[in-house]
Amino acid sequence: MKHLRLMELDKKHFIHPTSSIQQQQENGPKVIMEQGDGIYLTDKNGNEFMDAMSSLWNVNIGHGRKELAEAAKQQMEKLAFSSAFSTFSHEPAIRLAEKIASIAPADLNAVFFTSGGSESNESAIKLVRHYWKIRGKPERRKIIGLKRAYHGVAAASTSATGIPEFWQMAGHMTTDFTHADTPYKNGTEKGIRSLRHTIETEGAEKIAAVMAEPIQGAGGVLIPPEDYLRKVRALCDEYGILIIADEVITGFGRTGKMFGLENWDFTPDLITFAKGVTSGYIPLGGVVVSDHIHNVLKEKSKGTLFHGFTYSGHPVAAAVALKNIELIEQENLVENARKMGEEMLAGFNKMKEGLEVVGDVRAVGLLGAVELMQDPDLNKHFSPDLQVGPNVIEALYERGVICRPVRYDGTDIICFAPPLIISRDQVNVLVEKLYDTVQKIQNHLD
Ligand code: PLP
Numbered sequence: 001m002k003h004l005r006l007m008e009l010d011k012k013h014f015i016h017p018t019s020s021i022q023q024q025q026e027n028g029p030k031v032i033m034e035q036g037d038g039i040y041l042t043d044k045n046g047n048e049f050m051d052a053m054s055s056l057w058n059v060n061i062g063h064g065r066k067e068l069a070e071a072a073k074q075q076m077e078k079l080a081f082s083s084a085f086s087t088f089s090h091e092p093a094i095r096l097a098e099k100i101a102s103i104a105p106a107d108l109n110a111v112f113f114t115s116g117g118s119e120s121n122e123s124a125i126k127l128v129r130h131y132w133k134i135r136g137k138p139e140r141r142k143i144i145g146l147k148r149a150y151h152g153v154a155a156a157s158t159s160a161t162g163i164p165e166f167w168q169m170a171g172h173m174t175t176d177f178t179h180a181d182t183p184y185k186n187g188t189e190k191g192i193r194s195l196r197h198t199i200e201t202e203g204a205e206k207i208a209a210v211m212a213e214p215i216q217g218a219g220g221v222l223i224p225p226e227d228y229l230r231k232v233r234a235l236c237d238e239y240g241i242l243i244i245a246d247e248v249i250t251g252f253g254r255t256g257k258m259f260g261l262e263n264w265d266f267t268p269d270l271i272t273f274a275k276g277v278t279s280g281y282i283p284l285g286g287v288v289v290s291d292h293i294h295n296v297l298k299e300k301s302k303g304t305l306f307h308g309f310t311y312s313g314h315p316v317a318a319a320v321a322l323k324n325i326e327l328i329e330q331e332n333l334v335e336n337a338r339k340m341g342e343e344m345l346a347g348f349n350k351m352k353e354g355l356e357v358v359g360d361v362r363a364v365g366l367l368g369a370v371e372l373m374q375d376p377d378l379n380k381h382f383s384p385d386l387q388v389g390p391n392v393i394e395a396l397y398e399r400g401v402i403c404r405p406v407r408y409d410g411t412d413i414i415c416f417a418p419p420l421i422i423s424r425d426q427v428n429v430l431v432e433k434l435y436d437t438v439q440k441i442q443n444h445l446d
Pocket of ligand 1: 116119218246
């Protein structure tokens, strides 16, 4: 590995997000990326990788799009920054709010901007608590999340996250969060029973909102059963509870629809978004609220709402987001995600037919996963000591493909979320390399 000086500087000065500091100090960074183009990344040694995760599920339109750089440049030259606090406004934020309202489903029409997903979920949680407070029900504070959900790492979003490892670093920083069972593999009936039980145990009159990703991404691409989200809506309506849909991964075309929830005829009261809104070219996120919530805020929220980030509605980020959404629409990338997602899933299904260790395979649009088990028919997992998931990821990396492993409930899951611009040929290369890699590892395990 060249670039020893950079590696040393990394170890000395750079604390990486979601990383093992011990591992970093022992080995330094595994790769130092230099450039991106389309679905590919190139490192400082000239090695090319297919970015089959869109980096962090976010580079939806692919790397190296000059149009976004140009939009940023033009906006920076014209108005790099100006406040959106209080009575100040500017055109890029106004236009982006209007655009998002026009593509969001149903009557989700008003947008609060943030700098990313965690801040969006934090804001949504504060907004629903505020909503109930000004409606004279301040006791409605609790948030019910789902086990295996990932909602970010700020105070409230860490507590809303349903993966306990994220609670270990500093404990819970906020109160009034609880989690119901994920419907994944449990089925709708059990999932809804668990949610009803949680609502009744906690006390319906104390619950502000249920928060859920339409597809649980970081949990292992866990797709809900067909009727689950509709039944969550019905259950929440029964108890007057609001729903926050976390579309941070599933928004902006990822699932073959502009928003993930459109796959299931399901309407939440709030949507949180980030990642794909700018394809990761610049940080931006937000919360979209429905008219009935906005109307209550308009009527009853008196005085200053003491909640705003310096970069809420940042003009450069807003200009990049507008261009990004324009390109997604002009290039029919939502439709491409749907078609290429079907192609990817067909490839995964062939793997399931051909390879003994392949269990469940799934995808909605270009958000997919392949499960690996010692014996899927007997529901027998690999021993964690074998490190099957990480070994597959490592072998794929050696062959120039980047994807992500998750271990959940003993199952090794390989996750995929390639850029929405991926072509049929590129999907086939991805699936072939995966097939071949898993086959070699399977043979080695025999
Ligand atoms: N919500 C979901 C579903 C996510 O996947 C993520 C990040 O992966 C977040 C929220 C947090 O977003 P950020 O990392 O931008 O704070």
